[in-house]
Amino acid sequence: MTASSTASAPVPPTATPGGAPAGVTHPKTIKSFVRRAGRTTTGQAKAFEDFGPRYVLPYTPTQLDAAAAFGRAAPLVLEIGFGMGEATAHIARVRPDDNFLCCEVHEPGVGALLKRIGEQGLTNIRILQHDAVEVIDHMLPPDSLDGVHIFFPDPWHKKKHNKRRLIQPPLVAKLAARLKPGGYLHCATDWQPYAEQMLQVLSAEPSLQNTVSGFAPQPDYRPLTKFENRGLRLGHGVWDIVFLRRH
Numbered sequence: 001m002t003a004s005s006t007a008s009a010p011v012p013p014t015a016t017p018g019g020a021p022a023g024v025t026h027p028k029t030i031k032s033f034v035r036r037a038g039r040t041t042t043g044q045a046k047a048f049e050d051f052g053p054r055y056v057l058p059y060t061p062t063q064l065d066a067a068a069a070f071g072r073a074a075p076l077v078l079e080i081g082f083g084m085g086e087a088t089a090h091i092a093r094v095r096p097d098d099n100f101l102c103c104e105v106h107e108p109g110v111g112a113l114l115k116r117i118g119e120q121g122l123t124n125i126r127i128l129q130h131d132a133v134e135v136i137d138h139m140l141p142p143d144s145l146d147g148v149h150i151f152f153p154d155p156w157h158k159k160k161h162n163k164r165r166l167i168q169p170p171l172v173a174k175l176a177a178r179l180k181p182g183g184y185l186h187c188a189t190d191w192q193p194y195a196e197q198m199l200q201v202l203s204a205e206p207s208l209q210n211t212v213s214g215f216a217p218q219p220d221y222r223p224l225t226k227f228e229n230r231g232l233r234l235g236h237g238v239w240d241i242v243f244l245r246r247h
C-alpha cells in the first residue's frame with residue numbers, strides 16, 4: 001500500500017514536488033510485503049534463463065500493451081502475489097482462453113512459476129517481478145481488466161501491522177476502476193479477521209457488487225493448494241470472496 005501519511009499531513013512550504021519534506025529524498029511508503037531472504041534453486045535459476053526473456057515483463061511506468069505482451073488479445077486477469085505459483089499455473093492451464101498478468105516480488109517464487117510454465121508448456125502467463133501496487137498505478141489503464149485474483153495475501157496478523165494489508169479501501173477503489181464493467185475481483189484467505197475485513201471493504205466500494213450474500217463458494221478454477229490442504233486438515237477455514245464491477 002502506498003502511505004496515506006502524505007494525504008492529510010500538512011506539506012511544509014519547503015517540501016519537494018514529490019511531497020517529501022526538504023532534505024528527505026522520498027516520502028515513506030507502506031508496502032504490503034517485506035523482501036524475504038530465500039534461495040533460488042538451480043532449477044529455478046535455469047528457468048529464469050530459459051523462460052525469463054519470454055515470460056517476465058520489465059516494469060516500466062508506462063501503460064501496458066497487453067495484446068502485444070501476450071501476443072494475442074484475450075480477457076486479462078491480474079494476479080497479485082502468486083507465491084510459488086502453484087494455483088497460478090493450474091488456473092492458466094484450465095483457462096487457456098484467458099491471459100494472466102501475475103505480480104510477485106519474491107524471486108524464488110518467480111523462478112518457481114517460470115519452472116512450471118516450462119514444464120507445463122503454458123503460454124498465457126506473463127510475470128512482473130514488481131510491487132503490484134505500482135503496476136496498478138502506472139501500467140494498467142481504467143477498464144482494462146476482466147478479473148483480479150488475490151489469493152492468501154499476507155495476513156499481517158499483528159494489529160500494528162494491519163496497515164500493510166493489501167485489501168484496504170484505496171487499493172480496492174483502484175482495482176475497481178481498472179476492472180471492466182462486469183469484471184470480477186476474487187480474494188481468498190484462511191485468516192478469519194482478514195476475511196471479515198475483505199468482505200467489509202469490498203461491500204463498501206460503491207462500484208462493486210457481491211456475487212452472493214456474504215462469502216462465496218470456492219470457484220471451481222481455484223485449486224486447493226498443498227498449503228491450504230494442510231490447513232483444512234488442521235481444521236482451519238478458508239473464505240472466498242467474489243465481487244463484480246457494476247455496469
Ligand SMILES: C[S@@+](CC[C@H](N)C(=O)[O-])C[C@H]1O[C@@H](n2cnc3c(N)ncnc32)[C@H](O)[C@@H]1O
Nearest residue numbers: 032033081082083103104105131132151152154
Ligand atoms: C502469503 S503469500 C501467498 C502466495 C500465494 N497466493 C498462495 O496462495 O500460496 C503472499 C505473497 O504475496 C506477495 N506480495 C505481497 N504484496 C505484494 C505486492 N504488493 N506485489 C507483489 N507481490 C506481493 C508476497 O511476496 C507473497 O509471496
